[in-house]
Amino acid sequence: MEPIDMKAAQAAINSFANKDVYIHLETTNGAYASHNDQSFFSAGAFIRNALVRYELGKITGNGPFRVGLKINLGWIYAEGITHYEIDEDNHLLLAGHDNAGKLAVALEISSTPFE
Numbered sequence: 001m002e003p004i005d006m007k008a009a010q011a012a013i014n015s016f017a018n019k020d021v022y023i024h025l026e027t028t029n030g031a032y033a034s035h036n037d038q039s040f041f042s043a044g045a046f047i048r049n050a051l052v053r054y055e056l057g058k059i060t061g062n063g064p065f066r067v068g069l070k071i072n073l074g075w076i077y078a079e080g081i082t083h084y085e086i087d088e089d090n091h092l093l094l095a096g097h098d099n100a101g102k103l104a105v106a107l108e109i110s111s112t113p114f115e
Helices: 006-015 033-037
Strands: 020-028 043-058 065-072 072-079 083-086 092-097 105-109
Touching: 006 043, 006 065, 006 083, 006 092, 020 072, 043 072, 043 092
Parallel strands: none
Antiparallel strands: 020 043, 020 105, 043 065, 065 072, 072 092, 083 092, 092 105
């Protein structure tokens, strides 16, 4: 993955607008490691292969970045985005990594379901 280039990331987001796309959205603040500290409250969210159509997608901020996708009845929103890539399957992968390099948020967009 590459650090966010606002112009390139926005162009990639725009390329999926007004089409049926599959969304993967995941957040975590350490849920996989909470067993190491019983006092640590872990939280996360996960959705995979949600079929949506967004009319507008926007990346904003000065880094870490925010990405919002305007859908018919609301918004899909991810905050803390630091990196992106378009993989060999033409999936747009947007991710946020913390200072230690651990994944904190992932927003992925594809015209085909994620496996």
